[in-house]
Amino acid sequence: MRSLIRPETILTLDDQDRVIANGAILINGTTIEQVLTAGELTALPGNDYTTVDAPGLVAMPGFVQTHVHLCQTLFRGLAEDVELLDWLQRRIFPLEAAHSPASMYASARAGLAELIRSGTTTIMDMGSVHHEEEVVRAVTESGIRAFLGKAMMDINDFHPALRESTKNALDSTLKQAQLWHGSANGRIRYAVAPRFVLSCSDSLLKEAHAMTRSFPGMLFQTHASENRHELQAVRARCGMDNVAYFEALGILSDVTCLTHCVWLNDREVDLLAERRARVLHCPSSNMKLGSGIAPVPRYLERGISVSLGADGAPCNNTLNMFQEMRLAALIQKPLHGPTVMPARTLLKLATAGGAAALGLEREIGSIASGKRADIILLDLSRLWNRPVSATADDLAVSIVHSCGPTDVHSAMVDGEWLYRDRVNLTIDMTAARHDASRELHALLSRAKIL
């Protein structure tokens, strides 16, 4: 099954950062067989493919969001104007604890619809403690590419319903990894997810990290050094800072994905670089919860892997990558001047950077032959986002600073259209909307906090 997509412009974001006008992308099954220039296209032999004309559209690799919480999508707008520990203890934990299988599925599906419509084709999701199978079901049906894992918590004085014994957290995680790592034709992979230091014992953190060694390609995801009060509590318990503590536990490695990393001391930055741990940067969440500004230019200078994510709907309150790219740039400029974080850097973090963080750099993150066909089509012809020219710089500036979700025309993963001509093909939007409101209503009456 081959198809030939013919956009006006291909922004490859490959090693040479090629921009191809009037070329084409030949897709064979799940894979990009060839990326053709206009000249190569006229010489393309045979016609054993379907042609998909995409006049006026720009093709680029789909966005990779390395940190989201699909289980929180229903909680959008329900935890406003509070800082992290209150946000978690008063709002998010009780809401997560009130999930049923049906509300978990509705929450995941709502998040996935929004992610796909706004051009995200790969995610790493941190689930809740229970009902992870419903997240997997929604992810599988949606066609998106995902790393996912249930949140592990063996310490939680606020919501015992979200606390498990160390053994149960590890046993259920192991079972899930055996079931789902590599499922959905390889689109789903597992990432163990001890939630953050304050809800995890030392042995849970160490065993969870050790488990990744038994599964090739598995990752370890957690939150780290997000907020100053959180860090004070970490120091009180561990006698050191968060990332230093991970080093002491022996769990900093090249499978370690640390969300936030806002408050690191100098030695911890060295450790990230030495151990090749990854930083998952969530600028909207950091601003909205008043957490702080992650020193991303410094991480990039040190060659530390940085990628982007929207975090959860209740600390953002959207899941759109355009916003994360733009804010990741704007948040740094008042501190370091306007030359830091140019648009092309942001576009790389949002694609190849995400792919590299997930160990998928050979599979996704650019439009190149041999890579997976994870591609989005953008309409940059509108009055408000028309680039001056089709150079890589002008396109990047337009996409990062002027575009939004409504400019996404189509999205495919593994050669399958998930969203085409602004219509979701794998998610029934009417059903998703009805389910989301019904399930939120029922969940709120179970949670009894509002």
Ligand code: GUN
């Ligand atoms: N730290 C521990 N859990 C969470 C979460 O769900 N969201 C954020 N932003 N930080 C966390």
Ligand code: FE
């Ligand atoms: Fe998070």
